[in-house]
Amino acid sequence: MKRGLLFSLFAGVALTRPDVKSSHAIHPFAKYKNLASGADTTSITTSAPAPTRAPLGCFQVAEPVLTPSGVTRRDTSQLPALSPMNQKPIEAAADDASVSSPCAVVLMEHTFANSYGFPFVGQYTPPKCDFDYVVINFTTLVRGRQFDRTGVMYLGDTEVWRTSTAEPTSYGIRWEWLKDMTAFLSLWKQPQTLIFDLENIVDNTYTGLLNTTLTATFFKTAGKSKANGAQYHPADLIIPISQRLGSAGKPSQFVYPAQPATNTVANFPRNANRAVFTVDVKGQGNEEFWWSNVPQSAVHAFQATYGEYPGYSPFREVQVRIDGYLAGVSWPFPVIYTGGVVPQLHRPIVGIQAFDISEHEIDISPFLPLLCDGKAHTFEIKIVGLVDDGKSAATLSTTTDDEWYISGKIFIWLDDQGSVTTGTLGTLDAAPPVIALSQRLTQNATGANETLAYNLSVSRTLTITSHVKTQTGQGTVTWSQSLAYSNNGGVSNFGNNNLNAFYISGADAATGPSTTYATSYAYPLFSNSTADVAPQGNLTLWAQVDQGLHVEISGDVVLPTGLEGFIATGILPAKGAIKGSVVSTWRNGTANYYRPGDNSFSSGAGRTHQIFSFGGINSGGQASELYHRDVSAYNDTVTADQVKIAGKDVTA
Numbered sequence: 001m002k003r004g005l006l007f008s009l010f011a012g013v014a015l016t017r018p019d020v021k022s023s024h025a026i027h028p029f030a031k032y033k034n035l036a037s038g039a040d041t042t043s044i045t046t047s048a049p050a051p052t053r054a055p056l057g058c059f060q061v062a063e064p065v066l067t068p069s070g071v072t073r074r075d076t077s078q079l080p081a082l083s084p085m086n087q088k089p090i091e092a093a094a095d096d097a098s099v100s101s102p103c104a105v106v107l108m109e110h111t112f113a114n115s116y117g118f119p120f121v122g123q124y125t126p127p128k129c130d131f132d133y134v135v136i137n138f139t140t141l142v143r144g145r146q147f148d149r150t151g152v153m154y155l156g157d158t159e160v161w162r163t164s165t166a167e168p169t170s171y172g173i174r175w176e177w178l179k180d181m182t183a184f185l186s187l188w189k190q191p192q193t194l195i196f197d198l199e200n201i202v203d204n205t206y207t208g209l210l211n212t213t214l215t216a217t218f219f220k221t222a223g224k225s226k227a228n229g230a231q232y233h234p235a236d237l238i239i240p241i242s243q244r245l246g247s248a249g250k251p252s253q254f255v256y257p258a259q260p261a262t263n264t265v266a267n268f269p270r271n272a273n274r275a276v277f278t279v280d281v282k283g284q285g286n287e288e289f290w291w292s293n294v295p296q297s298a299v300h301a302f303q304a305t306y307g308e309y310p311g312y313s314p315f316r317e318v319q320v321r322i323d324g325y326l327a328g329v330s331w332p333f334p335v336i337y338t339g340g341v342v343p344q345l346h347r348p349i350v351g352i353q354a355f356d357i358s359e360h361e362i363d364i365s366p367f368l369p370l371l372c373d374g375k376a377h378t379f380e381i382k383i384v385g386l387v388d389d390g391k392s393a394a395t396l397s398t399t400t401d402d403e404w405y406i407s408g409k410i411f412i413w414l415d416d417q418g419s420v421t422t423g424t425l426g427t428l429d430a431a432p433p434v435i436a437l438s439q440r441l442t443q444n445a446t447g448a449n450e451t452l453a454y455n456l457s458v459s460r461t462l463t464i465t466s467h468v469k470t471q472t473g474q475g476t477v478t479w480s481q482s483l484a485y486s487n488n489g490g491v492s493n494f495g496n497n498n499l500n501a502f503y504i505s506g507a508d509a510a511t512g513p514s515t516t517y518a519t520s521y522a523y524p525l526f527s528n529s530t531a532d533v534a535p536q537g538n539l540t541l542w543a544q545v546d547q548g549l550h551v552e553i554s555g556d557v558v559l560p561t562g563l564e565g566f567i568a569t570g571i572l573p574a575k576g577a578i579k580g581s582v583v584s585t586w587r588n589g590t591a592n593y594y595r596p597g598d599n600s601f602s603s604g605a606g607r608t609h610q611i612f613s614f615g616g617i618n619s620g621g622q623a624s625e626l627y628h629r630d631v632s633a634y635n636d637t638v639t640a641d642q643v644k645i646a647g648k649d650v651t652a
């Protein structure tokens with residue numbers, strides 16, 4: 001591996017910084033919902049003993065990715081490549097023997113200590129080998145006590161990956177995350193300022209330094225990942241919707257609602273033939289557990305016994321607006337980070353999307369007649385919840401509580417230079433969402449609010465149809481979405497306990513003369529958590545959290561689905577009838593946690609079981625399973641594990 005040749009590191013290790021912004025992370029709103037872990041049964045007031053155990057391998061169960069070795073797993077700490085059926089996906093050696101492909105480059109080796117406001121900044125120069133594929137590997141070691149932290153990687157002004165960190169043990173943890181970055185090929189082909197923002201805080205209590213290594217592997221495939229009906233064709237151009245601070249070596253995300261997440265784009269290419277907007281959002285502080293926030297009317301209901309509750313309801317909608325028009329929405333997946341609800345739920349198996357928060361694709365091609373007119377256009381990302389009257393009337397709010405980290409980008413495919421896309425912008429059919437709310441507050445004999453129960457459901461549909469004329473053809477171009485949300489939830493025990501039976505389902509589709517894209521998704525979440533606080537502050541937590549994710553995607557995708565490796569290696573026939581991909585997983589767990597009043601130690605154990613299935617769907621809609629994992633863990637140890645590739649048991 002070439003080290004430092006293509007990269008110069010100019011961010012140093014800073015162990016102390018006086019001006020740390022600690023409010024984000026040290027004291028999240030949810031008094032008992034986001035706890036640091038790690039000093040297990042070891043006094044944090046004495047210096048930690050030298051670790052006698054190897055660090056614990058943590059992982060997110062996920063579909064494999066394509067690397068030069070073939071289909072490669074990223075959901076084990078050992079990460080063996082998944083041969084033997086793999087053919088190498090690499091093309092025959094390049095003519096110039098001095099140019100090796102693949103080539104691997106270390107992009108960052110960095111310790112994040114007090115790093116709020118101090119991202120890693122490096123200069124990236126494209127490697128000299130020929131490549132059409134890019135995969136990164138982020139490997140982290142951390143030991144001590146620490147919260148989960150937010151990491152965002154940028155190439156210049158464009159966010160390319162949003163992650164969070166796992167919470168350590170006293171003897172250390174380690175994880176790897178491989179990510180297919182080929183969707184950003186046009187950026188990787190140019191020199192870039194690479195910014196990796198990982199906001200950590202280290203003091204006498206929170207001792208975990210985040211020791212990270214980020215490498216990128218560049219290689220050339222035989223082009224087979226562009227299979228019939230499962231198109232994965234990187235965009236020609238990517239326009240960021242961000243604060244655009246990359247050249248100053250700063251992170252570019254907006255911190256909403258303090259900062260409106262909006263950009264005016266003066267130079268939208270007039271020869272665009274397809275444009276897809278993706279949003280990256282992450283709730284922090286009062287918005288981290290937005291899916292359990294209470295109706296706005298009830299934020300003070302438990303003021304006397306618990307404190308103020310975060311509000312705007314447990315519903316959120318991310319809106320993408322173009323010149324003020326609603327172009328599409330994303331109802332976010334409720335990612336639970338590794339300190340969330342009870343930390344022991346998340347070790348060693350972290351929550352769904354904890355290491356890779358997915359981006360929703362919104363096809364904005366129906367807006368091309370407007371966007372290609374040569375004038376400036378405004379893109380805005382808004383997040384809203386609900387405001388209510390304390391009974392059954394509720395409407396979309398205009399903002400949320402603090403805070404959301406937001407950025408967006410537009411993936412654009414171009415016709416030949418000089419071609420101008422025209423057409424007629426159609427009408428938007430987007431009635432306001434239909435909202436049904438009921439709620440009931442009960443008191444004890446002396447009038448203290450003891451329980452709040454609510455049932456909330458929201459649904460909406462949105463369609464935009466335009467006539468678009470590009471260099472290669474003309475016709476009707478549509479984007480449509482249909483979404484449903486329900487949450488039967490509540491708060492009990494004077495504010496300390498939460499119950500949520502949450503469900504989002506949706507279907508999106510894009511059609512055009514030369515494009516088809518369709519996805520359907522479901523996000524079930526059941527969370528039941530209790531907290532008991534003794535007069536001396538002793539805290540006992542218990543929770544059951546069952547979470548699922550079911551996503552089908554077909555057609556012309558922007559971001560990789562996971563099929564790429566199976567197609568490139570011939571496990572799936574390139575010219576077969578594969579129409580799309582399907583991910584279906586449940587990750588269920590229970591855990592308890594105890595901490596005495598003086599916070600001198602924490603203990604607890606969690607039990608987790610995850611079944612994960614990834615497959616291809618054929619044109620008849622039938623799924624064939626390509627990757628399957630059934631894994632259980634108890635008290636930081638994997639207790640059962642089975643892995644199958646294309647039906648074959650490959651459990652180590």
Ligand SMILES: *[C@@H]1O[C@H](CO)[C@@H](O)[C@H](O)[C@H]1NC(C)=O
Pocket residue numbers: 072079137138139176178213215
């Ligand atoms: C990822 O990077 C780490 C550290 O650089 C390395 O130990 C590991 O083998 C890499 N994983 C893969 C699958 O290449």
Ligand SMILES: *[C@@H]1O[C@H](CO)[C@@H](O)[C@H](O)[C@H]1NC(C)=O
Pocket residue numbers: 013111141142143172209210211
């Ligand atoms: C992280 O790196 C620091 C030096 O920057 C080192 O002192 C520490 O032991 C490392 N932590 C782990 C868990 O390897």
Ligand SMILES: *[C@@H]1O[C@H](CO)[C@@H](O)[C@H](O)[C@H]1NC(C)=O
Pocket residue numbers: 297298299300301302303304441447448449
């Ligand atoms: C109970 O909750 C309602 C609604 O938030 C609030 O108006 C009322 O003041 C609360 N009662 C007490 C005793 O806290």
Ligand SMILES: *[C@@H]1O[C@H](CO)[C@@H](O)[C@H](O)[C@H]1NC(C)=O
Pocket residue numbers: 438439440453454455488
């Ligand atoms: C919520 O729905 C359930 C099931 O229909 C019902 O039993 C319960 O009373 C409802 N709660 C409220 C607050 O409307």
Ligand SMILES: *[C@@H]1O[C@H](CO)[C@@H](O)[C@H](O)[C@H]1NC(C)=O
Pocket residue numbers: 305444445446447448494
């Ligand atoms: C009602 O709850 C409040 C707050 O927890 C408590 O102070 C009060 O003693 C309770 N009343 C009864 C009758 O239990």
Ligand SMILES: *[C@@H]1O[C@H](CO)[C@@H](O)[C@H](O)[C@H]1NC(C)=O
Pocket residue numbers: 499528529530
């Ligand atoms: C939630 O957990 C509590 C405590 O374990 C239990 O009593 C209650 O029945 C659970 N509720 C549901 C709906 O599972």
Ligand SMILES: *[C@@H]1O[C@H](CO)[C@@H](O)[C@H](O)[C@H]1NC(C)=O
Pocket residue numbers: 534536537538596597598599
């Ligand atoms: C509560 O925590 C204190 C330390 O702050 C400890 O002395 C006490 O024994 C704990 N009580 C219980 C019941 O665990």
Ligand SMILES: *[C@@H]1O[C@H](CO)[C@@H](O)[C@H](O)[C@H]1NC(C)=O
Pocket residue numbers: 526546547586587588609610611
């Ligand atoms: C998780 O719980 C759901 C219901 O809450 C159940 O349908 C599913 O089978 C469970 N899955 C696992 C892996 O335990």
Ligand SMILES: *[C@@H]1O[C@H](CO)[C@@H](O)[C@H](O)[C@H]1NC(C)=O
Pocket residue numbers: 604605635
């Ligand atoms: C969890 O494992 C630790 C050792 O790592 C042990 O000390 C502890 O007793 C275990 N807890 C439970 C509840 O099994």
